[in-house]
Amino acid sequence: MSRSTVNRVLLGVVAVLLLAAGVLVLAGGLDLYARLGLDVPDGWPLTSPDQPVVSAGSRTRWADESWWWPAVIAGLALVVAGTAWWLLAQLRRSGPATIVLPTPGASGLRLRLRTRALAEALETGTVVLPEVERVSVRLLRGPRRQRLRLRAVVRLTPGGDPAELVEHFETGPCGNARSSLGLADLPAELRIRVQTAKPAAAPRGGGRRRRPRVE
Known part of the structure; x- marks a missing residue:
């Protein structure tokens, strides 16, 4: 897989995630669920303008667990390492500049x-x-x-x-x-x-072509 293909895939994934997050925040901030009479499942994020994006229960659910903070630090370290690797890959040339x-017959040139x-x-x-x-x-x-x-x-x-x-x-x-x-x-x-040839345009009128009658 080429570098340009990887870049397109990564940008596409990031764009989809950001678009989904933006739609969720916009729907909750404008109270669209209540206005449209939609029933959302339990645990659905940001269902009303008064609800925070991340609830207090979600923020402190695993704070007392011994594995929580090492997992958070390891996850952030992986994100930073992956971002640095991607940046260095963009700066690296795939060919000579x-x-x-x-110069036969011209020494020193x-x-x-x-x-x-x-x-x-x-x-x-x-x-x-x-x-x-x-x-x-x-x-x-x-x-x-x-x-x-x-x-x-x-x-x-x-x-x-x-x-x-x-x-x-x-x-x-x-x-x-x-x-x-x-x-x-x-x-x-x-x-x-x-390149494939474009199909011929259908005749105007939408009717079938009549065969010539031979007498």
Whole structure:
């Protein structure tokens, strides 16, 4: 699972929890249960404007238990550790920021190319291929940190040929990138999505089409 997918899932879960809590507080604060004549189950939180969000009984239910405060501290420590891990994961780059270009015949000269510029060049060279509608390219570190690999997500138009795209991508943008970087091999991960054709609109009037009568 990619980092962006994990972020979307976490943000979705947090958003759902916050939305549920906000709806409960709003319903209790506006006394909607009584106004709408709804019967809520026993123990339902915040059923009226005079009721606190957390009752005194809930706050002191396990305060005298010996395991309560160690459990609270351990839970808060896990939350802090998980938040710190997530923050460090966002700051960590999944690929190099720059690439050193070969300079044959020019000793002492060192050229660096930004990976974002190379990714944009690959996207420009891919989007002009036949039947390509949209493309996104990222440069990542391979299993060996010194090795570079690229990941491309390409969306084809309806009826596009994935096999033809693979051939054009390998001999076109990917081959050009290998020659420019002076690499014998550039591992590439190509994800192809073919857009489905939209169904034809139904004829106006909603009636069935009449077959022509042959006499």
